[in-house]
Every structure is written in C-alpha cells, then in structure tokens.
Amino acid sequence: MTQVTTRPRGGRRPLGKVLPGDARRHHLALVLQQLFDDGPRSRADLARETGLTRVTVSDLVSELLTTGMVAELGHRPGVRQGKPATLVGLADTAPVVIALDLSGDGILRGALIDLHGGILTAEATALSAGETAVREVLDLARRLREGATRTVLGVGIGTPGIVDHNGSVLHAPNLGWSELGLAARVQDELGLPAHVGNDANLATTAESTFGAGDEAGLLLVTIGHGVGGGVLIDGRVLSGPLLSSGEIGHVVVDAEGPTCACGNRGCLETTLAVPALRRADAATELATAGQRLGSVLSPVVTTLGIADVVLYGPAELLDGHLLRATQDALAHQTLPFVAQQVHVRVVPLENELVLKGAAAYVRYREIGVV
Numbered sequence: 001m002t003q004v005t006t007r008p009r010g011g012r013r014p015l016g017k018v019l020p021g022d023a024r025r026h027h028l029a030l031v032l033q034q035l036f037d038d039g040p041r042s043r044a045d046l047a048r049e050t051g052l053t054r055v056t057v058s059d060l061v062s063e064l065l066t067t068g069m070v071a072e073l074g075h076r077p078g079v080r081q082g083k084p085a086t087l088v089g090l091a092d093t094a095p096v097v098i099a100l101d102l103s104g105d106g107i108l109r110g111a112l113i114d115l116h117g118g119i120l121t122a123e124a125t126a127l128s129a130g131e132t133a134v135r136e137v138l139d140l141a142r143r144l145r146e147g148a149t150r151t152v153l154g155v156g157i158g159t160p161g162i163v164d165h166n167g168s169v170l171h172a173p174n175l176g177w178s179e180l181g182l183a184a185r186v187q188d189e190l191g192l193p194a195h196v197g198n199d200a201n202l203a204t205t206a207e208s209t210f211g212a213g214d215e216a217g218l219l220l221v222t223i224g225h226g227v228g229g230g231v232l233i234d235g236r237v238l239s240g241p242l243l244s245s246g247e248i249g250h251v252v253v254d255a256e257g258p259t260c261a262c263g264n265r266g267c268l269e270t271t272l273a274v275p276a277l278r279r280a281d282a283a284t285e286l287a288t289a290g291q292r293l294g295s296v297l298s299p300v301v302t303t304l305g306i307a308d309v310v311l312y313g314p315a316e317l318l319d320g321h322l323l324r325a326t327q328d329a330l331a332h333q334t335l336p337f338v339a340q341q342v343h344v345r346v347v348p349l350e351n352e353l354v355l356k357g358a359a360a361y362v363r364y365r366e367i368g369v370v
C-alpha cells in the first residue's frame with residue numbers, strides 16, 4: 001500500500017484507506033503536502049525536502065501551474081549571488097470544495113471552502129428525511145456550484161450514521177436512510193467527485209487539521225439532532241471493523257428511558273441530543289445529561305488514554321452546567337492519573353467543524369494532502 005506522505009510529523013490522515021495511485025499522483029501529493037505545511041518555496045527546496053529529483057519536481061510544478069493549483073510568487077528576498085530562485089506556492093486560483101453538513105437539527109448547512117479550510121460562502125436550508133433529504137442535498141450542492149467562481153475539486157458530505165469507505169450510508173435512523181449510495185448518487189447527478197463521511201469523524205478530522213485538537217489523541221462528541229462521536233489516535237481517525245467507531249449516542253444509559261430513533265430505549269442520545277436539551281432547560285436536567293455523558297466517556301477515555309475531549313455543539317446549551325457535570329463525572333470515574341490530565345472543552349457550532357472536515361476529506365481523497 002502506498003503512503004500518501006512521508007513527512008516527518010507523522011501521517012495525520014482523515015479517514016479510510018490510502019488511495020491506490022500511480023507514482024506521479026504520489027509525487028504530486030508529496031509536493032503539495034510540502035506547500036500546504038510549510039508555505040512557498042523554490043523548486044530546489046521542494047526537491048531537497050521530498051527526495052525527488054529536480055527534474056521531476058520541475059515537471060510536477062509545471063503541471064500544478066497549468067491546473068492553477070500553484071503560482072509563481074516572485075523571488076525570495078535578500079538572496080545571495082547568482083540567479084535568485086523563484087518561489088512557488090498555493091495559488092488564489094486553486095480549486096474549492098463544496099461541503100455539506102447534515103448533522104443539524106432539521107438544518108442542512110452548505111459552504112464553498114478553500115483548500116486551507118477557509119469558508120468562502122455559506123448557506124443553510126431545511127433538512128427533511130428519506131428521499132426528500134437526498135433531493136435537498138442535491139439542490140444545495142447545485143446552488144453552491146452555481147456560485148463558485150473557481151474550479152470545484154469535489155463534493156464532501158458529513159452525515160450522521162454509519163458510512164462505508166465508498167460513501168454509502170449504511171444506517172442513519174435520524175434521516176431514515178439505510179444502504180443509501182449517497183456518494184455515487186451525488187457524483188452521478190452533479191458530475192463531480194463526491195465523498196461522504198460520518199459527521200463526527202469529519203468534525204474530528206477538522207479539529208485536528210484546522211483546529212486545536214491533540215493529534216496524538218482526541219475524542220470528539222457531536223451534539224446536534226443526534227449524538228455522535230469520533231476518535232482520533234496517533235493522527236488517525238478510527239472507523240473500526242464495524243465502521244461504527246465513536247457511535248456513543250446509542251449507548252443505553254436508562255433502560256426505562258424514552259424510545260430512541262434506533263429502536264432501543266434510553267440511549268444517551270434521548271437525553272443529550274439538542275432537541276432534548278432545549279426541552280430540558282432546567283440546570284439539574286442539563287447536569288444530569290452531562291453526568292450521563294461523563295459516565296459513557298469514562299471507560300473510553302481510560303481505555304484509549306486520551307486527554308483531549310471535545311463537546312461540539314450549541315455552546316449556550318453545553319458550556320455551563322452540562323460541561324461541569326461531564327468534567328466531574330470523568331474526574332470521579334477514571335484513574336487519578338488519567339483524571340488529572342483529561343481536559344473537556346466545548347467547541348461552538350460556529351467553528352463549522354463538519355463542513356471543514358468534509359472539505360479536508362475531499363482534499364485528501366482527491367489530491368492526497370492530509
């Protein structure tokens with residue numbers, strides 16, 4: 001299997017398997033990764049840093065110049081004698097990504113995002129379920145494409161539920177989807193490459209790639225229409241053999257509790273999802289939800305040895321009684337060595353982690369940059 005990158009900081013990879021690719025594709029990824037990580041540099045710098053020959057690098061840079069991905073940015077200031085080296089860097093004309101986030105409570109978010117995770121335009125619309133939701137996804141993707149003034153690299157979609165490596169949604173009870181070939185459907189209808197990932201896994205990728213996430217270990221819980229989770233260990237988001245890694249929303253915390261969308265009773269999601277939290281605005285109920293969350297997280301944090309725990313959702317609901325109760329539960333239900341080092345923090349929805357993670361996923365799948 002080909003490694004996408006051999007950069008020394010360790011392979012942070014969004015999701016799934018490394019793409020098979022020819023040597024040229026691999027070499028392009030090496031050059032682009034260097035430019036993303038360390039900014040503009042000369043062809044000679046790139047040759048030295050990637051281990052490729054100068055002839056190969058010049059050839060690759062020519063291709064990237066033609067596609068508008070990189071640009072020549074003038075000469076390095078203050079150079080020594082001789083012909084000054086021309087710097088190449090990522091261009092303002094580089095392609096953009098259409099990103100969609102299906103994790104909201106009845107809301108479908110979409111954005112055009114540049115390859116650095118910058119949101120260029122954003123839009124939100126209603127999100128239903130079933131086939132209607134598929135049409136809403138296609139419509140928003142089309143509208144965003146119409147507004148794009150640069151080439152679109154692909155469509156990235158973050159959805160709740162269990163998603164396979166081909167972008168099929170195997171099971172998403174809140175959306176009424178099962179065995180839905182969403183990536184293939186979007187690709188067919190829009191004629192663009194499409195990649196679909198679990199919303200929480202993509203949010204975890206984004207917090208590690210563009211945010212403050214600990215690349216060595218991160219547990220991120222998404223609290224929206226449902227409750228999901230993503231686990232990142234040693235730079236890699238785990239999917240697990242069942243593809244259901246992180247699905248903590250459906251751990252039963254109250255056997256007598258209300259019926260959940262999944263069919264069980266008293267799942268964590270029935271008290272922690274945003275609709276339930278909005279109904280339960282009393283401090284004690286928010287604290288109970290936080291305490292239950294902490295109890296579900298404690299064995300996970302202990303087992304994996306993770307210190308960075310993120311609650312991603314509406315800050316007005318999470319940042320207060322709920323966060324403190326989660327921290328207290330973790331502190332009392334884990335080994336003191338672990339408890340002293342675990343830090344639970346809230347990342348507000350405004351950070352748009354699912355959208356940015358969807359963009360990072362497309363970037364990785366299409367050009368091999370992590």
Ligand SMILES: [Zn+2]
Nearest residue numbers: 250260262267
């Ligand atoms: Zn459930």
